[in-house]
Structure formats: C-alpha cells, structure tokens
Amino acid sequence: MPDVYVLIFAPGGAAARAALEPLGAGRALAEGLGGKLAGVVVGAGAEEVAAEARRRADAVIHVTGDHLRAYEADAFTAAAEHALKGRDAAAVLTLADAVGREVAPRLAARLGGSPLTEVSGAQVEDGRPVFTRPVFGGKAVAKLVGRRAPVVVTVKAGAFEAPAESGAEAPLETIQAPAVEPAVEVLAREAAPAAGVPLDAAPVVVSGGRGVGGPEPFQKELKELAEALGGAVGASLAAVDAGWVPQSYQVGQTGTAVAPTVYIAVGISGASQHLAGISGAKHVVAINKDKDAPIFRVAEVGLVGEWKPIVDALIRAVKAGK
C-alpha cells in the first residue's frame, strides 16, 4: 500500500505547536492514494505527543532512545531513517521548522527518495502526490513532483490544519533508535525574549518596513498599536537586515507566513517575497507615503501619507473605541 508518513519531532517530549499540521496534508494525500496515514513521533519522553497523534492518524510509531532527549541533527535523522527504512512510503511529511529543514533533505537522500520543501499545498493528481509552493521570491507558484518515492516534504506552518480527533485510538508501535555519536557540540543556548502573541497565531499583525526609519517604532508605536488590537508586531526583510529587529520578527517567504484577520503594513513597499508570507491574511491594510508602492496592489484599504501621524491617530482611535 502506498502509505503516507508524518514525522513529528518531539525532542525532550515536546513538539512544536504546528507539528501536527502536516497530518492534515497527509490525510488528504493518503485518501487520494488509497493508503493509510501513519504518524512517526521521534523523541524520548514523547508519550503525550504520540497519544495526540494516535487520535488523528491510522497508526503511530514512537521512536525513542536516551539520546533523543535534546535535538541533534544526526541522531534525529538516523532515528527517522530507522523508523522508515523498509516501509512502503509514498510520501513522508514534516513541519518546515529548523529541525525539519535540517533533517528532511538528508532523510530523502538516505531513503533514496526526492526532497521537496516548504510546500503550502498537497493533492493527488494522476495517482501521484503533487505539491505547490511559492518560488522566485513569491513571483510565481510552482507545482512540483518527486520522481522517486518517497517524496520527503517539509510543510509550511499555517498551510494546513491538524485533523480533528477521530474518536478512536490508532495502534502504537514503540521502537528504540540506535545511538548516534553527536556531530555537533552545543556550547550555549539563549532563549529568544518571550514575545506576547506568536506571529503565526495572531489575529492582528502590525508590521514595519524600511519606511519606519529605525528600530524605535518597533518598540513604541507599532508595539502600542499591536497591543491595543491584541496582535503581534512583525517586520519586513529590509527592517531585519537593517538590524532594527531580530529575524524572529520577519514576515515573508523566508520568515514567518502569517494568516491574521487583519494585517497592517506600515512603511513596507511590498516585495514579492514579503507578499508571499501574507497571502493568508483576510484583510490587508497598507500605510505608505508612496501611493505607487506594490503593497497597495494587495491591500484592501490604503492610507497614503507619513506613517507616524496616521499610526498615532490610529492608536488613539482604537483605544477610544474600546
């Protein structure tokens, strides 16, 4: 049977918030291919994650071992390979986060399959899985196929919803992964300063670009507006490259893809790669002094002018309306 496997990495027993989303893409593919959907949970102490997966997939494999407490590329790649080797997988999906990006292409090489990355669409056409994703900085969308099975695919966060619980509990197989000597020694780890609302889950995102002129507005006006609306602050690539905010703020094809109800772009011209990251937004508002900026081509509402007086007035208007 051409089955679909979804890798869920859970170092230290915890998986990323979006780690179950690829099960949604996997379910659609498994139905189209007439195979079953299996979850592969990789990590020591990840029994709860495995239980979550059992309520959504047809079978679950939990790969564990003492060396899988913290993430290490070689160990997690080898564990995934150990779980999948010899199984008849048509497709292997996983979340496109830092772990998935490191592991998936190497796993494809080890399984003799085809690597595909950052997909936002998956369907079966002519009996084979076909994936869509933005390319050329969002100027185009490609439909891609892998020629050798399994396709090993990373799935963009927010592109799919995790399937609802089925009400049943899928069978669980627990296997031990062979120990692997780590190739990389971690010397220090620094947690990112805790943000309020995470970007990819915020109902409102207020983003700043080159046009806001410096780092201060991100800590002041944009933050104040975002907080008044219960949202999060984002930024364009240009603002990140200028060092005004850390990369974790970046919205766009290579940053976070956001899908808020309202997206407010302040001083952002609207490069394709930025627009590729906001295609999930329901309502886009652009504030820019250049009325010809490309951002107005995707905006539903446009405000032309200096950003600061407009944003200051908007903060007052939002607070007054509460």
Next chain:
Amino acid sequence: MHVVVCIKHILDPEMPPASFRIAEDGRSPVEAGLPRAIGPFDQNALEVALKLKDARPETTVTVLTAGPAEANEALRKALALNADRAVRVDLERLPGPDSATVAALLAAAIRRLEPAPDLVLVGRQSGDWDQGVVGPVLAEKLGAAIVGLGYAAEPADGGVIITRQVDDGIEKVRPKRAAVVTVTNHESNVLRLPKLKDVVAAHRKPIDVIPAAELGVPLDEPLVEAVSLSIPQREAHCEFLEGEPEEMAAALAERIRRWLSA
C-alpha cells in the same frame, strides 16, 4: 582553515515582478536578458567566510558554483571581495529545481579540493527555486556535520564556533568534524561592497572550470520536477481612505473593529 562558499548566480530577486515571465514550456522562467545576482543567502554565506578571513588572515576562502560561463560574474564578485580561489562546475542551466543533482556535483567538486575544507558555507536557500536542499544533501554526501540556519562564525582553537537560529532562540555550536552550514540573514552578515581596484584586479584572477560530465554524476535524472509554474493573481482593488490622519484613522479603526467581530 579552508572555507568553501557555494554560491548560485540567480535571476535578480530585486527585479520588478512585472519583468518575471514564464517560458513556453509552462514550467520555467524566461531567463534571457534579465539581470542576475548572487543568491541573497549565498551573499550572507560569503560575508560569514570573509569575516573569518578578517579574523584569521591565513584562512583560505574558495568560492564554488555550478552553472554556465555567465556565472563567472558571480565568482568574480567574490574574488573582488578577496576570496582566494574560484571554481565553476560547468553546467548548462537546469530547467527546474533539481537541487539534489546540484548538491551531488558540488560535493564531487569539493572532494577534489586541496586541502579538504574544514567548513562549507551555503545559503539556506537559493533565492530562485528556494528548495533549501543543497546544504543538507551536501552534508550527507560529504559525510560532514550539518549546522542549519547559522549566521556567524568565529575561529576557536583550531575549529570554529557557529552561532545559529533555533526555533526558540539562538545556539552556539562547535562541529566535531568538517561541517556544512546553511546560512541565514542577520544584520551582521550583509555582504560588504568591493573596492574599485579589487573589482579590476578580479578580472585577472583565474577561475578553475570543471566540466560537469567529469564528476560522475548523472545529469538527466532529476529527482524533483516542476510540473507547472504560474503567476499568482492578486486582486487589485484597493480603497484609499482620504482626509487628515485623524479622519483616516477613525474610518480605519471602525473597519478593523468590524473585521475582528465578523
């Protein structure tokens, strides 16, 4: 220390979207006559290598690309910034995103380099097809350690310490053997500008060319193919609010309230 930077000469991502057109095959872009550039993340990778050389001038930096003669332009840019050597795997432009073949070619070319590199830097993704596959597959083929999403490197007693992004912060790591680092953008690794005299001098520096056919990699068995390429249609109707900032803000606030309560 020997550092190899893999770069790709891509369609300039800064070109206006209106110049981007799809070729007659329906699955690749029109390339002729359009401006090209070094991939944005490859530029970051090159800057990370140049900073290592700033810190330890005895560091050798080799830039490597796979592409047609036109890609020499990218290598010359790197030479003008003081890269020591440039190598091009001579390869017709591939029609689609066949990153695994490219990674196999680059790996074969790297195995020929003397001395063997301690560090291979590559942009996290190319900036055109953006597969992000070359780095990890290179590590696999070379038997090297992989460090994803690095943005800075510093020399440390014979080895190197990489600072990289992880999902909940940053990490400093030391590879225990030769490593491939996929490089992401950061304020510290925006590519420097060359001096005019170095640009002129770069034209006299040699570029080693290796025919792709010599590397023993099958070139007509792509693992990944584009079935089609399309240009996303975005609805174009923007309603512009008029008036003083206060009036525009009041109208917008009202609309936002409506959207959020819908």
